[in-house]
Amino acid sequence: xxxxxxxxxxxxxxxxxxxxxxxxxxxxxxxxxxxxxxxxxxxxxxxxxxxxxxxxxxxxxxxxxxxxxxxxxxxxxxxxxxxxxxxxxxxxxxxxxxxxxxxxxxxxxxxxxxxxxxxxxxxxxxxxxxxxxxxxxxxxxxxxxxxxxxxxxxxxxxxxxxxxxxxxxxxxxxxxxxxxxxxxxxxxxxxxxxxxxxxxxxxxxxxxxxxxxxxxxxxxxxxxxxxxxxxxxxxxxxxxxxxxxxxxxxxxxxxxxxxxxxxxxxxxxxxxxxxxxxxxxxxxxxxxxxxxxxxxxxxxxxxxxxxxxxxxxxxxxxxxxxxxxxxxxxxxxxxxxxxxxxxxxxxxxxxxxxxxxxxxxxxxxxxxxxxxxxxxxxxxxxxxxxxxxxxxxxxxxxxxxxxxxxxxxxx
Numbered sequence: 001x002x003x004x005x006x007x008x009x010x011x012x013x014x015x016x017x018x019x020x021x022x023x024x025x026x027x028x029x030x031x032x033x034x035x036x037x038x039x040x041x042x043x044x045x046x047x048x049x050x051x052x053x054x055x056x057x058x059x060x061x062x063x064x065x066x067x068x069x070x071x072x073x074x075x076x077x078x079x080x081x082x083x084x085x086x087x088x089x090x091x092x093x094x095x096x097x098x099x100x101x102x103x104x105x106x107x108x109x110x111x112x113x114x115x116x117x118x119x120x121x122x123x124x125x126x127x128x129x130x131x132x133x134x135x136x137x138x139x140x141x142x143x144x145x146x147x148x149x150x151x152x153x154x155x156x157x158x159x160x161x162x163x164x165x166x167x168x169x170x171x172x173x174x175x176x177x178x179x180x181x182x183x184x185x186x187x188x189x190x191x192x193x194x195x196x197x198x199x200x201x202x203x204x205x206x207x208x209x210x211x212x213x214x215x216x217x218x219x220x221x222x223x224x225x226x227x228x229x230x231x232x233x234x235x236x237x238x239x240x241x242x243x244x245x246x247x248x249x250x251x252x253x254x255x256x257x258x259x260x261x262x263x264x265x266x267x268x269x270x271x272x273x274x275x276x277x278x279x280x281x282x283x284x285x286x287x288x289x290x291x292x293x294x295x296x297x298x299x300x301x302x303x304x305x306x307x308x309x310x311x312x313x314x315x316x317x318x319x320x321x322x323x324x325x326x327x328x329x330x331x332x333x334x335x336x337x338x339x340x341x342x343x344x345x346x347x348x349x350x351x352x353x354x355x356x357x358x359x360x361x362x363x364x365x366x367x368x369x370x371x372x373x374x375x376x377x378x379x380x381x382x383x384x385x386x387x388x389x390x391x392x393x394x395x396x397x398x399x400x401x402x403x404x405x406x407x408x409x410x411x
Contacts, residue, residue, distance in 0.1 A: 021074050024108055024151060026240055028071035031115060034229045035064055041225045052126070059121055063114040070107040077104070108151050116144055116160060123167045134171055136223060138164065139230045146237070273339070333363075340366055346411055351396055358392055365408045 039049040122137035149157035195203025
C-alpha cells in the first residue's frame with residue numbers, strides 16, 4: 001500500500017516538478033532574446049538602441065546580464081537535480097548543493113525585479129521616444145503580474161499590481177483626463193514630410209516642438225516589435241502551463257485506477273484481518289477459559305490427602321499434561337499481538353504499574369468482549385467488574401469524561 005501511494009504521489013508530482021524553475025528559465029531566455037531583438041530593431045529604425053545612455057547601461061544591460069546568469073544557474077540546477085551531494089563531490093558542487101535554496105531565491109527575485117525596473121522606466125515614458133507610452137508600454141507590466149504571482153508570490157504580485165495602477169493613474173493625471181491624441185490627415189502628413197525634406201522652416205519648427213514635448217511621431221515598426229514580443233511571450237507562457245495541465249490530465253486516469261484497485265485490495269485485506277481477529281479471539285478466549293478450569297481442578301486436587309492423590313495420580317497427570325499443552329498467558333500475548341500489534345508494549349511503556357491481571361482486563365476490552373464474557377474470564381461478578389473498571393480508570397489517570405473502552409481502543 002505504501003509503495004502504491006508513493007508511486008501515485010510521484011506520478012502526480014511529475015508534471016509540476018521543477019515547473020517554477022522551468023518557468024523562470026523561460027522568462028530568462030525570452031527576455032534575453034526579445035531585449036536583443038528590440039534594441040537591434042530600435043537601432044535600425046531610430047539610429048540608436050535607446051533614447052538615452054542611462055537606459056542602455058543602467059536598465060537594459062544589467063537586466064540582460066542578470067537574466068543570463070539566472071538562466072545558466074537554473075539550467076545547471078535542472079541538470080544536477082536529484083544528485084546526492086556528499087563529501088566525495090567537488091567543493092564547488094557541494095557548495096552549490098548546500099546553498100541551492102538561497103541561490104534559487106536570489107536568482108528568482110533578481111530576474112523578476114530587473115524586468116520590473118525596466119517596465120517602470122517604460123511606463124514612465126523614459127524608454128519611449130514618443131508620448132504613447134500609455135498605449136504600448138503597459139503590456140509588459142500586465143504580463144509581469146502573472147509572472148510575479150507564480151515566481152515570487154501573491155503579496156509581491158499584488159504590490160506590483162498596485163504600482164502599475166498607481167503609475168497609470170499618475171500618467172493620466174499628468175496629461176489630464178480629457179487629453180486627446182491628435183492625428184494628421186494623409187494630406188497633412190504628406191505636406192509635413194515634404195516640408196522636412198525641403199527644410200522648410202515651419203516644418204523644422206514643428207518637428208523641434210514635437211521632440212521637445214515628447215510627441216515625436218513613432219514609427220509603425222515600433223508598435224509591431226512591441227506587440228510581437230508580448231504576443232510570442234503570451235504564447236510561450238500559455239504553452240508552458242497548458243503542457244503541465246495536459247500532462248496532469250493524462251496522469252489522473254491511471255492514478256485513479258491504481259487507487260481504486262488499492263481500495264478493493266484494502267477492503268479484501270481488512271475483511272481477512274477481521275476474520276483472523278475473530279478466529280484468534282474465539283480461540284484464545286476458549287484456551288484461557290479452559291486454562292482457568294484446569295487450574296481450578298488442579299488446585300482442588302492439591303487439597304486431597306496422600307491416599308486420594310495416589311488413587312487419582314493418572315487423572316492428575318492427565319490434567320497436568322493438558323494444562324502444559326494448552327497455551328499460557330505469554331503465548332496468548334504473542335497471538336494477541338499478531339492482530340493488535342504492539343498493544344502490550346505500549347501499555348507497559350505508558351502504564352508501568354499495571355498488574356498482569358489488569359493487563360488481561362485491558363486486552364479483553366481491546367478484543368471488544370462484552371462485560372459478561374470478561375467477568376467470566378476474570379472469575380468475578382458483574383458488580384465486582386464495575387469496581388475493577390473504576391480502579392483501573394483511576395490507575396490510568398483518565399478524566400471522568402473519558403470512556404475506558406474508547407481509550408483502550410485508541411491506544
